[in-house]
Amino acid sequence: MNWTPLINIHQLDEIDRESGAKKILLFKHSTRCSISHTAKARLERSWNAENDKEVHTYYLDLLAYRSLSNAIAERYGIEHQSPQVLMISKGKCILTQSHLSISAADIMEASAL
Numbered sequence: 001m002n003w004t005p006l007i008n009i010h011q012l013d014e015i016d017r018e019s020g021a022k023k024i025l026l027f028k029h030s031t032r033c034s035i036s037h038t039a040k041a042r043l044e045r046s047w048n049a050e051n052d053k054e055v056h057t058y059y060l061d062l063l064a065y066r067s068l069s070n071a072i073a074e075r076y077g078i079e080h081q082s083p084q085v086l087m088i089s090k091g092k093c094i095l096t097q098s099h100l101s102i103s104a105a106d107i108m109e110a111s112a113l
Contacts, residue, residue, distance in 0.1 A: 001047045003027075003059035009071050011058075016091040018056060023111040024088040025057045028069055028081075036083035039102045043085070046104035054111050055087075087111065 006026065015024050027043070030036040062069040062082055073080040076093035085102050087095035087110045095110040097103065 001044050001057050002052050003057050006058040006060040006068065007065060009068055012071065012075055015058065015088055019088045020090055023055045025055050025107060026060060026072060026086045026088065027057065028060045028062050028072070028084040028086075030082040031061055031063055033082060035099055039083040039100055042100075043102055043104055043107075051104070051108060051111075055107070 015026070018024060027040065029040055060069060060072070069080060069082075072078075072086070076086060076088070078084075078086060078093055078096050081098035083102065084096065084098040085107065086093045087107060095107065097106065
């Protein structure tokens with residue numbers, strides 16, 4: 001996966017603009033949580049280069065950027081969880097998954113909508 005680090009609240013405006021043309025995946029990761037590490041590893045193993053053509057992936061270290069994680073929850077009207085993925089399309093969250101329910105297949109299915 002070609003992760004773009006999500007480190008600045010101003011990136012959310014760019015994500016909303018970009019999501020008009022391409023789906024965006026936000027992965028909120030807790031670097032101290034074994035479930036988060038497992039979910040991220042499973043997602044990366046299931047992802048392929050073709051998926052990167054369809055979906056731009058962002059990675060958020062939510063321990064380092066907790067306020068940004070809170071801003072994401074508020075902006076997209078979702079409850080914060082960790083680990084968590086959000087699929088953004090046209091500035092709206094169209095899919096959210098957390099913990100071990102995070103699935104590359106489900107993400108790619110949502111990206112086809």
